[in-house]
Amino acid sequence: MSGVSGRRRVTSGDVAREAGVSRATVSYVLNDSPRQKISETTSRRVWEAAARLGYAPSAAARSLRKGRSDIVLGLLPDWPIEHVLGRLVQQLTDAFAEHGLTFLVHSSAQPARPVREIWKALTPAAVLALDAFPESEAGAMRAAGIDVVMSVHGSLRGRRRPPLVSEEPIGAVQARHLAASHRRLGYARPDLAGLGILARPRLDGVRRVCAELGLPEPDVRTVPFDPEGAVEAVRAWRAADPPVTGICAFNDAVALSVLVALRSLGLRAPDDMAVIGVDDIPGAALAQPALTTVVRDTDALARGLARRVVDALDGGRVPVDPLQDPLRVLVRMSA
Template identity: 35%
Template sequence: MDRARERRPTSADVARHSGVSRATVSYVLNGRDDHPISEQTKRRVLASVDALGYTPNLTASALRAGRSNIVLMPMPDIPLGFAVDAILQGLDRGLSERGLRFLLHGDRKSGGVTGARAWAQLRPAAIFTDTARCDAEATALLRRAGVRAVLLAGPETVPYAPTARFQFDSLADCAARYLAGRRGHRRLACLVPGAELAELGERRFGVFVSAAAQEGASVERVDCALSIDSLLPVLSAWRDPGRRPDAVYAYDDEFALVLIQALREVGLEVPHDIAVVGSDNLPLGAILRPHLTTTCVDLPAIASGLAESIHRLVDGLPFEPLGDLFAPRVVVRQSA
C-alpha cells in the first residue's frame, strides 16, 4: 500500500503547493487581518487547500498558540425542539460572522469541576452553558485553564460569571395573562407532558397556574404524551359543556396541534367550542387551520445577542445584560 497517499496533508504541504510560507497559510486560514496579504495570494492558498484536501487541526493550533477561537457549549440536557434548535443555529451563524467557531460538546450530563475539566481539555476561547452545570468552583477552574470567557444562562444571575437570564417559562405566564386577563376566560386547562419533558412541563404548569390564579381563573391539569390517544379520555369528558374548559394552554405548538386534531375526533371545534394556545411560534402553526395562537420570544435576536456577548467577553470587554430580548409576546391567530 502507498503510504504517501495515506499521509494527511499538512500546512507545510499547502505552503509548498501554493509557494508561500507556513505563516502566510496560517494568516489566510485564520482570517487574520493584521498582516497585509494580497487577494491573489489568498486565492492561491485556498486553491491549494482544496486541491490537497487539507483540514486544519484546531486543537493542535490552540495548543501551539495558547488560545483558540472555539466557543464550546455542552449539549443541553433538554430535548432539542424547535426553539432550542433555532437558537443553536443562530448562535453558530452569529459566532462564525465574528470569527469564532461554535462547538457542541456531546455530553448532556457533565457539569461542575468534572465537566469543566473535560471542557477545558479542548482549549476553548469561551464556554457557554447553564448555571446548573457550572458553579463557582467550575468557573474558577476554567479561568485557571486559560478559558477567556465564561457566559452562563439561567433563570437568575449568579455572582461568579456573566449570566444571560433565560426565562422560557414566562411563555406560560404570557399565555395565562392572555387567556384569562385579555380574553376573560375563567375555566382553563393546561397540558403537562411527561417523560423527557416532565421537568419542563411541571415548571411551565406551575407558572401557568400561578398567573391564572392572579387573573381569577382556575386550571385543570391534563397529563399527556404527544399523542392523540393520551388525550382522548379527558377530551371525551369535555363533550359535556359543564365539564369543558373555556381554553387550553398546550405547553408548546406541537402539543397544541395534536390537541386540535384530538378535539376534532371527539366532535369539538377550535375556537368555537374551546380556545387553544401553544408556545414557540412553530411555522406549521401559521399554516394549518385553524391558525394557531402562540406565545414566543424573538429567537434570532436572542441568538445574535448571545453571539455578540460571547464575542465581547472573548475580547476582554464587559458583559452587557441582554435585557428585553427574552420578553415573551402573543401571536394572535384563529385558535384563540
C-alpha cells in the same frame, strides 16, 4: 505540482514549497496578518497552493496563536431535538460564525460520552449550556482554562442568578390573550420531566397573570402524546368547578394533543375550549382548527446569546438581566 503523500497531514511547509514562498509568508497570508504587506499575486499563489493540497490549519496551532480556542461548546440536555431546538442551534451556529467562532453541540442523551470528557478533549473558549449543571463542573472547566461558562435556561446549580433567557413571559402572554374571553384557565404541561426547566417558569407566568386579574389558580394537567391520556385531561378540565374553557399549552406539540382530544370527544375549539400553543411549528397552521400560538424571535435570541459570550470572552461587562425576548401572538382559529 509537487504534491504530498496522502498518509500524513498537509502542513504549512508543504504549502510553502508548493507556492515557492517561505512558511512565514504562508502564515501571514492564511492568517490575514494586518501587519504584513504581501502582494496580491503572492497571496493568490499561496491560497491556490493550499486549496490544491487540501491544507487545513491546525486548530491547536491557531489556538496558541490567538491565545484561546475558537470553539464554543453547546451542551444540550436530554430533550427531543425538534423543529424549534434545531432552528436555534442553526441560528447560534450562524451568530457565533459572525464573530469568528465555531459552535459545536454535544447532547447529553444516553449513551453519549460524559460532558467532562468532551470539554477536556476540546478545551473550548466558552461553554454555553441550555440546561443547568453543577457549579462543581463549571469550576472544573474554569480551572482548565475555560473562562466563560454560561447557562441559558437555568442558573448553575448552587449559584443563583437569572437565566439568560426567561420563559415566564411566554406563559404570561398566553394567559393575557385567553383571559380576555375566559374566566378559568388550564395549563397543559408536557409528559417529559426533563422539560420542567422550561415548563415551570411558563406556568409561573400563567399563574402570575391569573393572580393579577383575579382569576382562579390555573388547573394544571399533564397531557401525553397519546389520545387516551389527552382525552382524560380534557375531561378533567371540563369537569372542574368552574369548568376550564381556555388552555395555555407548554408548546405547539402539546396543544395539538389537546385539539386531537377535543375532536375525539366531539368538541370544538375555540367554542368548547380555546387552545394556545408556543413556537409556531410547521404543523400549527395545518391543524384543525389552525392553532393560535406564541411566536418568539429565536434569531434575535441567538444573536443576543452570542453577543454575551463574545463580550465575556473579551473581558467586557455582561448584563445580569435576561435577554429581551420579542413575543407576539399569532392568532388563528383555536383561540
